[in-house]
Amino acid sequence: MPKRLIPMILCLVLGLVLALGGTMVMAEGRQITLAAPKVLTENGFLKHLLPRFTLKHRVRVAVVPNxxxxxxxxxxxxxxxAVFEGAGSRWHLSSLEDSAEIQRFSDWLTSDIGLNTVEAFEGPDGLQYTRVAIEAAAEEALDLTGxxxxxxxxxxxxxxRCHVVGTADRMSGINSTPSFFVLRAFPDWDERFYSFYALNPHPSFTRITDLETKLDPMHKAAIVPVDLSLEDLDDIITYVAGLEPADLGAPIQLQ
Ligand code: HEC
Known part of the structure; x- marks a missing residue:
């Protein structure tokens, strides 16, 4: 590569790093507390559920003892x-007060998206929770402000490194990895992007800085970690929203 290209590339990388650093602040004070018994914490359920809500709504949920x-x-x-049931219990959601954040949480948990998240959980010994038939809240509109x-x-x-992300690199990426155009064609593409960091293979190398997610212990030092802020994720989703979905013909099955 010509010598004068190197300083240019360095500048570009530095610029990106600074730009990313500037967007890592999450709105202060948007937090609610959730009281739940140990069974929901110990089996990993709340760890599965809450980050997905926080990612989408920017409200942290601090778990306090029952x-x-x-x-x-x-x-x-x-x-x-009554919201969901499993392992012999039917789980009820209640709140004493009402605030915009509390409302968001209960709307989300009782929406199709929240309930799908509940049902996607796989606990020890195949434990699963299923929704209790309730009137689902209206579909959440996608808020594209990134x-x-x-x-x-x-x-x-x-x-x-792994995905084809734009038209300029149609021929790169790893063959077995779905391109962003293919992912965009799924009806629930936005959900997949909002939770991608929790889905394999990403946990082993991805950290969402605002959520203080830890790298998977399986992380191999050879893979450069991906550090993203919630802002970055919003920006990616706004970008992907504008992509033309791949024409998949017959419905394809991912996973
Ligand atoms: C080291 C390679 C690698 C990197 C880097 C990577 N991905 Fe992926 N990603 C994959 C693979 C492999 C799959 C397919 C997983 C499967 O189908 O089981 C995937 C699947 C996905 C999916 C679909 C998840 C689903 O619901 O099935 C999304 C969304 C996604 N990636 C987003 C991203 C975003 C955004 C980034 C960058 C911030 C990223 N990925 C970086 C390898 C990677």
């Missing part, structure tokens, strides 16, 4: 709205 004062409570066979240009830049930086 019985402690909390904004919302998940309790078996208690008061409130910066598509930054979304492309971040995708080029972090995802292009």
């Amino acid at each position: 019985g402690a004062a909390a904004d919302v409570t998940l309790a078996p066979d208690g008061a409130g709205q 910066d598509a240009a930054n979304g492309l830049a971040v995708s080029n930086l972090h995802c292009k």
